Amino acid sequence: MSDKTTRERIVDAADRLFYRQGYAHTSFTDIAGVVQISRGNFYHHFKTKDEILEAVIAFRLAKTQAMLERWEAEGKNPEERIRHFIHILVANWDDIKLYGCPVGTLSTELAKLNHASQEEAKRVFTLFRTWLCRQFADLGHEAEADELALHLLARSQGVAMMANAFHDRAFVAQEVKQMCDWVASYAQPAGGSVKRSGAAKRKKTR
Amino acid sequence: MSDKTTRERIVDAADRLFYRQGYAHTSFTDIAGVVQISRGNFYHHFKTKDEILEAVIAFRLAKTQAMLERWEAEGKNPEERIRHFIHILVANWDDIKLYGCPVGTLSTELAKLNHASQEEAKRVFTLFRTWLCRQFADLGHEAEADELALHLLARSQGVAMMANAFHDRAFVAQEVKQMCDWVASYAQPAGGSVKRSGAAKRKKTR
DNA sequence: GTCTATAGATTGATAGAC
DNA sequence: GTCTATCAATCTATAGAC
Numbered sequence: 001m002s003d004k005t006t007r008e009r010i011v012d013a014a015d016r017l018f019y020r021q022g023y024a025h026t027s028f029t030d031i032a033g034v035v036q037i038s039r040g041n042f043y044h045h046f047k048t049k050d051e052i053l054e055a056v057i058a059f060r061l062a063k064t065q066a067m068l069e070r071w072e073a074e075g076k077n078p079e080e081r082i083r084h085f086i087h088i089l090v091a092n093w094d095d096i097k098l099y100g101c102p103v104g105t106l107s108t109e110l111a112k113l114n115h116a117s118q119e120e121a122k123r124v125f126t127l128f129r130t131w132l133c134r135q136f137a138d139l140g141h142e143a144e145a146d147e148l149a150l151h152l153l154a155r156s157q158g159v160a161m162m163a164n165a166f167h168d169r170a171f172v173a174q175e176v177k178q179m180c181d182w183v184a185s186y187a188q189p190a191g192g193s194v195k196r197s198g199a200a201k202r203k204k205t206r
Numbered sequence: 207m208s209d210k211t212t213r214e215r216i217v218d219a220a221d222r223l224f225y226r227q228g229y230a231h232t233s234f235t236d237i238a239g240v241v242q243i244s245r246g247n248f249y250h251h252f253k254t255k256d257e258i259l260e261a262v263i264a265f266r267l268a269k270t271q272a273m274l275e276r277w278e279a280e281g282k283n284p285e286e287r288i289r290h291f292i293h294i295l296v297a298n299w300d301d302i303k304l305y306g307c308p309v310g311t312l313s314t315e316l317a318k319l320n321h322a323s324q325e326e327a328k329r330v331f332t333l334f335r336t337w338l339c340r341q342f343a344d345l346g347h348e349a350e351a352d353e354l355a356l357h358l359l360a361r362s363q364g365v366a367m368m369a370n371a372f373h374d375r376a377f378v379a380q381e382v383k384q385m386c387d388w389v390a391s392y393a394q395p396a397g398g399s400v401k402r403s404g405a406a407k408r409k410k411t412r
Numbered sequence: 413g414t415c416t417a418t419a420g421a422t423t424g425a426t427a428g429a430c
Numbered sequence: 431g432t433c434t435a436t437c438a439a440t441c442t443a444t445a446g447a448c
Contacts, residue, residue: 004291021320024230037432037433038434041432043426044431045424048425098317099314100318101226104371107319107371109315110392112228122371147377150368153364155360155364158360161360162360164314166356168356171353179315212413212414233440235440243413243414243415245442246415247415250413255441
């Protein structure tokens with residue numbers, strides 16, 4: 001931690017503060033307070049506040065990419081890999097409860113600000129989407145892979161939103177289980193007697 | 207429009223601006239520009255910016271309540287009423303694409319600001335939740351009604367988030383159809399041969 | 413009820429000493 | 431590379447004339 005460059009420490013602090021307070025509401029004073037440098041010193045590392053945001057987004061993109069590659073290596077099969085994604089909701093419960101999903105909340109905030117970096121921020125979503133898409137394709141559902149990826153992305157975003165609004169951990173756990181079951185229904189050999197549609201139409205009785 | 211009181215015009219303008227720009231990023235100057243009054247004149251109607259937010263939230267609660275009562279009266283049965291809810295995503299597509307869901311985005315912003323009115327803002331969610339809960343109960347699913355309401359609320363929030371991020375109208379239409387089909391599966395006489403999963407399944411021991 | 417003028421604090425950003 | 435001092439703009443909020 002102490003061997004990080006000042007620039008890295010600024011990005012680290014800004015990353016956390018943008019997540020917890022929002023971008024617009026986080027000031028140089030806030031970041032300086034965490035990093036323990038003077039406000040003037042900022043401008044040796046970044047010319048504008050927007051540049052800090054760009055660095056934070058690049059940082060998040062890199063972190064996300066690394067995480068997806070880790071899941072890719074660790075998961076024994078696509079189903080297990082997708083479950084890794086779904087379980088973010090459980091693993092990050094404490095943060096999501098308080099601040100929502102970092103990807104979704106930054107995306108919506110920048111959209112409202114009509115910020116120049118909004119498209120770049122949405123690329124974090126695209127990383128997940130593309131990765132999930134490939135997993136579903138590997139499960140043998142090439143034709144609908146992207147559609148399934150978007151569907152799962154939407155559901156996890158919705159659950160994160162409800163978690164933030166209602167702080168109901170049992171609901172999150174239940175939705176996580178449902179999503180895992182839904183993925184499992186796509187991991188079965190296709191073309192059999194098991195039918196599903198969209199969300200998860202039908203599942204065999206247990 | 208022109209026969210509205212100045213106070214009402216302020217709340218109207220603030221409502222729209224808070225939605226499109228976010229609360230923190232909307233200034234008195236912005237609102238004054240829309241309402242066409244001087245900044246000083248604000249304080250004759252509201253003591254603080256927070257008071258404007260309170261009025262906006264109260265306004266949204268009243269609007270939502272009225273809308274739910276309209277759906278209640280217009281819908282011939284619970285299934286049709288719930289479809290009214292789902293179709294907000296289609297009816298408000300243009301706004302959602304640009305600014306997301308007004309309920310969800312205000313809720314997450316106030317959570318990040320740790321704003322005093324955050325709980326009040328979340329009550330809009332609760333209005334929908336309670337209303338949906340009663341519809342599912344009327345469909346004969348009392349035991350799991352609240353769970354189903356939360357599930358549907360989460361899904362619509364997730365779809366709104368994806369709509370805002372990817373601007374994919376076809377995806378929204380498809381998800382809307384899936385949600386309607388899902389509701390329909392609960393409108394069938396229970397205990398028959400139609401099986402559903404998703405939120406549907408019997409609640410397990412908890 | 414609406415205005416102008418302005419206070420007082422904070423914002424993002426700059427200049428220059430060390 | 432870090433600091434202090436400071437600028438100009440903007441913010442919420444107040445005071446007082448009309």
